Amino acid sequence: MLYFDHAASSFPKPKKVGEAMKEAVDLYAANPGRGGHALSQQAAAVVKNTRKELADLFQAPHESHVWFYQNATMALNQAIVGFPFEVGDHIITTTFEHNSVLRPLKALEQQKGVHITYVEPDHTESYQVEDFTKLITEQTKMIVISHASNVTGALFPIKELGEQLSNHHATIVVDASQTAWKN
Numbered sequence: 001m002l003y004f005d006h007a008a009s010s011f012p013k014p015k016k017v018g019e020a021m022k023e024a025v026d027l028y029a030a031n032p033g034r035g036g037h038a039l040s041q042q043a044a045a046v047v048k049n050t051r052k053e054l055a056d057l058f059q060a061p062h063e064s065h066v067w068f069y070q071n072a073t074m075a076l077n078q079a080i081v082g083f084p085f086e087v088g089d090h091i092i093t094t095t096f097e098h099n100s101v102l103r104p105l106k107a108l109e110q111q112k113g114v115h116i117t118y119v120e121p122d123h124t125e126s127y128q129v130e131d132f133t134k135l136i137t138e139q140t141k142m143i144v145i146s147h148a149s150n151v152t153g154a155l156f157p158i159k160e161l162g163e164q165l166s167n168h169h170a171t172i173v174v175d176a177s178q179t180a181w182k183n
């Protein structure tokens, strides 16, 4: 089979993924952190180690900064809808974001009265850092952008954007669904 839908979901999964899931189901699929018995503690240790590895991967200041969700859609919804926006706040995003970003933003616009500016990609289907920095105002509370588009694969220089906005209070939400991986 030739599988062409990798931007939506990789297939086949790496062999190690199946092996790790089978091991968990067969050997220690107890409630992590909810019991004092050996299996629960073993499951908790695996969760803790995973959290630590992810904190290292993303260079988080502490492993408590890593939260687990069922998928990227739920995590992005939580990050966007859970933010304490007020009427008149401003958000910058792009027309190329995934539905998991565009839908909660649309709901916020309708329900909370926030203003959203959508950056359009240029003729190379990418954006420049200045496309965002020039739109920033005192009301801008959040910038939501994917690190790599699931449509074009274009990479955005997210680090540079963060550096340029280090003195601004806007929160940058990065959708790294296509780029968060480890060798």
Ligand SMILES: Cc1ncc(COP(=O)(O)O)c(C=O)c1O
Binding pocket: 007, 008, 009, 071, 072, 073, 074, 098, 100, 146, 148, 149, 150, 175, 177, 178
């Ligand atoms: C850029 C991007 N964001 C979000 C998602 C949603 O991911 P999930 O299926 O884990 O909810 C995807 C899925 O393909 C994606 O490509």
